[in-house]
Amino acid sequence: MGFGSYDESEQENQDYDTDFDDDDGVNTAENTHDGDVEYEFSASNDELLDKLADIKEQDQENT
Template structure:
């Protein structure tokens, strides 16, 4: 056989592992969270805008 030659019978007998149900991957529901998140804002809008302005000046 020369360069680029192949046995056609080998091409017909190839098996591919397409079982995607294996435990090799990560389950998307493995780390779900069913709780609540609450935020308490103690700064006024003006204070937050001032802080943002300072951050932008320093970058």
């Protein structure tokens, strides 16, 4: 058999284990969090825009 070839008879004889236990799941409500997030920026908008321009310039130089 060549690369990517398969025996079609193998496809017919596959067994799938579809028995799932309820204990195997993840309780998504287990780790919920209520609260607030606050951010403090020490840089001005102009400083952030200059940094973004530098990053874009470096990215163009690397491509």
